[in-house]
Amino acid sequence: MTEKDQLIRKEFPILKNRNVIYLDNAATSQKPPCVIEAADQYYRMYNANPLRGLYALSVDATDAYENARKTVADFIGAARPEEIVFTRNASESLNLIAYSYARTFLKEGDEIICTIAEHHSNMLPWQQAAKVTGAKLTYLYCEKDGTLTPQMLEDIITERTKLVAVTQISNVFGRLNDIKGFAKVAHDHGAVLVADGAQSVPHVPVDVQDLDCDFLAFSGHKMFAPMGIGALYAKYDLLEKMPPFLYGGEMIEYVTTEGATYAEVPHKFEAGTVNVGGAVGLAEAIRFMQRFGWDLITKREEELTVYAMEKMKQYPYVHVIGSEDPKEHHGIITFKLDGVHPHDIAAIFDAHGIAVRAGHHCAQPLMKYLGTLSTTRASLAFYNNKEDIDAFVETLMQIRKEMGYAE
Numbered sequence: 001m002t003e004k005d006q007l008i009r010k011e012f013p014i015l016k017n018r019n020v021i022y023l024d025n026a027a028t029s030q031k032p033p034c035v036i037e038a039a040d041q042y043y044r045m046y047n048a049n050p051l052r053g054l055y056a057l058s059v060d061a062t063d064a065y066e067n068a069r070k071t072v073a074d075f076i077g078a079a080r081p082e083e084i085v086f087t088r089n090a091s092e093s094l095n096l097i098a099y100s101y102a103r104t105f106l107k108e109g110d111e112i113i114c115t116i117a118e119h120h121s122n123m124l125p126w127q128q129a130a131k132v133t134g135a136k137l138t139y140l141y142c143e144k145d146g147t148l149t150p151q152m153l154e155d156i157i158t159e160r161t162k163l164v165a166v167t168q169i170s171n172v173f174g175r176l177n178d179i180k181g182f183a184k185v186a187h188d189h190g191a192v193l194v195a196d197g198a199q200s201v202p203h204v205p206v207d208v209q210d211l212d213c214d215f216l217a218f219s220g221h222k223m224f225a226p227m228g229i230g231a232l233y234a235k236y237d238l239l240e241k242m243p244p245f246l247y248g249g250e251m252i253e254y255v256t257t258e259g260a261t262y263a264e265v266p267h268k269f270e271a272g273t274v275n276v277g278g279a280v281g282l283a284e285a286i287r288f289m290q291r292f293g294w295d296l297i298t299k300r301e302e303e304l305t306v307y308a309m310e311k312m313k314q315y316p317y318v319h320v321i322g323s324e325d326p327k328e329h330h331g332i333i334t335f336k337l338d339g340v341h342p343h344d345i346a347a348i349f350d351a352h353g354i355a356v357r358a359g360h361h362c363a364q365p366l367m368k369y370l371g372t373l374s375t376t377r378a379s380l381a382f383y384n385n386k387e388d389i390d391a392f393v394e395t396l397m398q399i400r401k402e403m404g405y406a407e
């Protein structure tokens with residue numbers, strides 16, 4: 001391990017505590033002590049129900065929560081903090097758009113387009129919204145290597161299309177999609193663009209104003225923050241015209257027995273007691289990432305992906321899904337190994353102390369399109385290092401032998 005590797009490793013004690021080579025970062029990332037301590041400190045020093053108490057402790061909790069919102073907004077280049085709605089995760093953020101925006105503004109005869117490469121979280125909400133509103137759901141098919149271009153959207157979009165949903169980085173291919181280009185095509189046809197940022201916000205700089213997307217959903221837990229906190233970015237004027245998603249405490253302005261008026265954006269979308277500890281943890285995770293900086297994070301992840309894929313190429317029984325260019329994988333390497341089921345592959349990796357993911361990766365329609373039921377995925381974070389990759393590839397080359405093949 002280099003000195004830099006060691007410095008970064010110190011920030012992730014679980015890797016030593018459990019002696020694990022963790023290559024399932026697309027599922028969730030590990031948490032540095034500063035994030036754990038920030039949430040802990042919140043509960044030790046500031047905990048009260050925020051936004052409603054008139055006493056100092058509650059005001060402190062409110063400040064902590066609203067400061068976290070500002071940190072998130074700045075991180076993704078939102079025009080104002082009110083454009084950030086805190087949710088539980090990317091799935092909830094996408095459901096919020098489907099329930100509030102799609103079910104209100106779409107009707108029979110309209111069309112929703114989502115790509116075949118979407119995680120179920122950016123597909124099922126549109127299936128349901130289409131069923132309820134009578135809108136048609138159309139799938140935009142990628143190339144078999146995951147390529148998706150704005151031109152491909154241009155070829156199928158119609159004047160009836162009202163919403164287009166595209167992942168910024170696919171959790172299977174790792175490819176970075178041209179959200180700015182997709183947003184332009186969508187806008188030219190009067191549709192809104194929903195970007196799934198679950199795999200992009202943790203790994204590449206994202207500037208929502210530059211992308212000009214209307215919505216961006218992401219989860220804290222994939223970017224070193226606690227589980228249970230996520231965010232939805234939406235343009236302010238869209239949030240203003242959208243009805244609430246969940247109803248109840250804290251999201252109202254005034255209630256009578258007949259009905260209610262609702263709180264200002266974003267609070268009208270945050271019914272009930274909110275997750276202040278999670279929001280504080282997410283803000284600390286963002287500061288943690290900023291301390292290391294994008295140059296280091298993206299460069300390390302890219303170098304490691306190149307290193308891993310170059311080694312994997314030497315082994316004829318391994319087939320990586322997606323682009324042959326490691327630089328288009330953003331740390332996500334999904335593969336098949338001839339003659340071995342992904343569950344056996346993952347179990348053998350586990351026996352060697354290596355955590356990888358096996359299965360459909362919550363992308364069953366994509367798996368079907370690719371002609372498979374399941375694959376194995378190694379996904380990297382900047383705390384991984386060359387030793388991790390060496391152990392991963394060495395084990396990968398043992399698996400067929402452990403299953404009884406000659407090589």
Ligand SMILES: Cc1ncc(COP(=O)(O)O)c(C=O)c1O
Nearest residue numbers: 089090091119121171196198219
């Ligand atoms: C591309 C993508 N979108 C959405 C999600 C859903 O994230 P969450 O489970 O945090 O809601 C994931 C999770 O793996 C993902 O990879």
